[in-house]
Amino acid sequence: MTMQTDTAHLSSPLPAAETGVGPSLATPRDYFELLKPRVMSLVVFTALVGMVVAPGGINPVIGAVALLFIAIGAGASGALNMWYEADVDALMARTAKRPIPDGRVPRGEVLGFAMFLAALSVISLGLLVNVLSAALLAFTIFFYAVIYSMWLKRWTPQNIVIGGAAGAFPPMIGWAAATGTIGLEPVLMFLIIFIWTPPHFWALAMLRKDDYARAGIPMLPVVSGDRETRRQILLYSLLLAPVGASPWLLGYTSIVYGAISVVTGLMFVARAVQLFAAPEGKATELAAKKLFGYSVLYLFLLFVVLLIDGGFGLSFGQLTW
Amino acid sequence: MSNVNEKPEENGIVLTEAQKRARRSRSIAIAVLLGVLVVLFYIVTLIKGPGVLNRPL
Numbered sequence: 001m002t003m004q005t006d007t008a009h010l011s012s013p014l015p016a017a018e019t020g021v022g023p024s025l026a027t028p029r030d031y032f033e034l035l036k037p038r039v040m041s042l043v044v045f046t047a048l049v050g051m052v053v054a055p056g057g058i059n060p061v062i063g064a065v066a067l068l069f070i071a072i073g074a075g076a077s078g079a080l081n082m083w084y085e086a087d088v089d090a091l092m093a094r095t096a097k098r099p100i101p102d103g104r105v106p107r108g109e110v111l112g113f114a115m116f117l118a119a120l121s122v123i124s125l126g127l128l129v130n131v132l133s134a135a136l137l138a139f140t141i142f143f144y145a146v147i148y149s150m151w152l153k154r155w156t157p158q159n160i161v162i163g164g165a166a167g168a169f170p171p172m173i174g175w176a177a178a179t180g181t182i183g184l185e186p187v188l189m190f191l192i193i194f195i196w197t198p199p200h201f202w203a204l205a206m207l208r209k210d211d212y213a214r215a216g217i218p219m220l221p222v223v224s225g226d227r228e229t230r231r232q233i234l235l236y237s238l239l240l241a242p243v244g245a246s247p248w249l250l251g252y253t254s255i256v257y258g259a260i261s262v263v264t265g266l267m268f269v270a271r272a273v274q275l276f277a278a279p280e281g282k283a284t285e286l287a288a289k290k291l292f293g294y295s296v297l298y299l300f301l302l303f304v305v306l307l308i309d310g311g312f313g314l315s316f317g318q319l320t321w
Numbered sequence: 322m323s324n325v326n327e328k329p330e331e332n333g334i335v336l337t338e339a340q341k342r343a344r345r346s347r348s349i350a351i352a353v354l355l356g357v358l359v360v361l362f363y364i365v366t367l368i369k370g371p372g373v374l375n376r377p378l
Contacts, residue, residue, distance in 0.1 A: 023340045028350035061368050065361060128365045 026105045033099050034082055034110055035075030035117075043074040043170045046193065049303045050174030050186050053310040058178040066129045066177035070170060073121035073137045077166070079114035080145035083107060085153075092211040114145075125177070133177040140169040157220040164197030165190075171303075188246050189306070195240045196299055199233040199272065203292035206230075207285065226284060230276045233291070237272035241265030244302055247310075257302075257309045264298050 047070045051063055058066070082089065082098055090101035099105040118141050126134030148163030168190045175186035205212060205219040206229055212219045221229040242249070244265045248258030271294050275287040336344065 023334060023336050023344070024347075025340060025343045027343055027346050031347075031350075059368060061364065065365055068361075128362070 024106060024109070026099070026109070030099045030104045031113060034079040034105065034113065035072075036078030036081075037075075039078055039167075040071050040074045043167075044071045045300075046189070046303055047170040047174035047177075049307045050171030050189060051178045052174075052307055053171075053185060053189075054175045054178035056179060062129060063178070066125060066133065066174070069121045069125040069128070070133075070137060070173055070177075072117050073125070073141055074170070076114050076117035076121060077141045077144040079110055079117065080141070081149045083110040083114055084145070084149045086110075088154075088215045088217065091215040092208070094208060094211060129177045130180045132180055132182070133173050136169060136173045136176055140166055140173065143169075154217060157218050157223045159218070160201040161198050164194050164201075167197060168193035184250070185247065185252050185310075188243075188250070188252070189303075191243050191246070192240075192302060193299065195236060195243045196295065199236045199240065199268075200292065200295040200299075202229050202233050203275070203288045203295065206288040207292070226280070230272075230278075230284075234269075234272045234276045237269045241269050244268075244298075247306065253306065253309050257305045260305050261302055264301055268294065268298050 044067055047067060051058060051066065082100055085095075086098075086100040086107055089095035089098050095101070100107050100110060118138075122134050122138045122141070125137055144163070144166035148159065148166055152159040152163050171189035171193070172182060172186040175189075176182060202220055206221045206226060209219070209221045209226075213222045220232060241262075242265070245258060245261040247253045248255070248261060271287070271291045275284070275291050278284045278287040
């Protein structure tokens, strides 16, 4: 009942934007914001690593074109997510200023815009690069928009565990763009992001618990409480440390990556232990904040080292022009 | 009939200046992006040469 009242209150000042009736005041910047540029930059970066690490190399222009359409596909997923989540976004402080709840772009236009970009990115990647990477991109868009946004997110506290796969696919797409195949290395990169996602998002969800509860989204801290969330974060961190080091353990990278991944993985576990042992209240909040910040740095560092170690050190000289 | 001819400006939606500016900026963005897309396809075709028709998995 409360949620309905809140929704009506928040959407009422923007009837034209909600219904799509009347001339639009939307600018290109508003449409760009729909693409979730920050998420897009992470997707481009991890896809680049997958592409550069792949054996044989790829023509730099074709590689750049592949990255562009992977980015557009990621943007389409983000816009589809914003289209579907507009009602929930309006209820959360973090998302209330997005273009649809803020009344800058009509919801129906966002759907059209997102579907057009999804089709453009998949078809172009298929025509200009290869069919496997295009198929993987199409599946990723479908997985994020339909499986995660429409199905899992409002249904189960395991939403981001399964949904995390969508964010883990880009290095695999990058690899497929370069080679036309899938090997064990991109699967390991997929696993690193997949296992990293739950502790990363649950730390954030602990900090935004009230927001998620108000919006009725069953995030783990809302449904099972902080104690269980901290336990799950610790368990995933214990799994993440060896998975993070697996490219070295299986002989795909040098000792440099091995040393960095082991040390940073242990530091991740240490942060998770700190969070697990922290007393309730401010100390927990601070520990969750620290873990969230560190998780971003951890993933970025692993992929930078992969890029330098596997990419620039070995494959870059073999690029075909 | 004569009324329509005398006051054509009152028919349909009349955009405000802000709406016209927003529409113009959107139109320019679409034109630029279409141009970029054309150039991109052209360049990739040149790079791939005859191989542009060969699309392995």
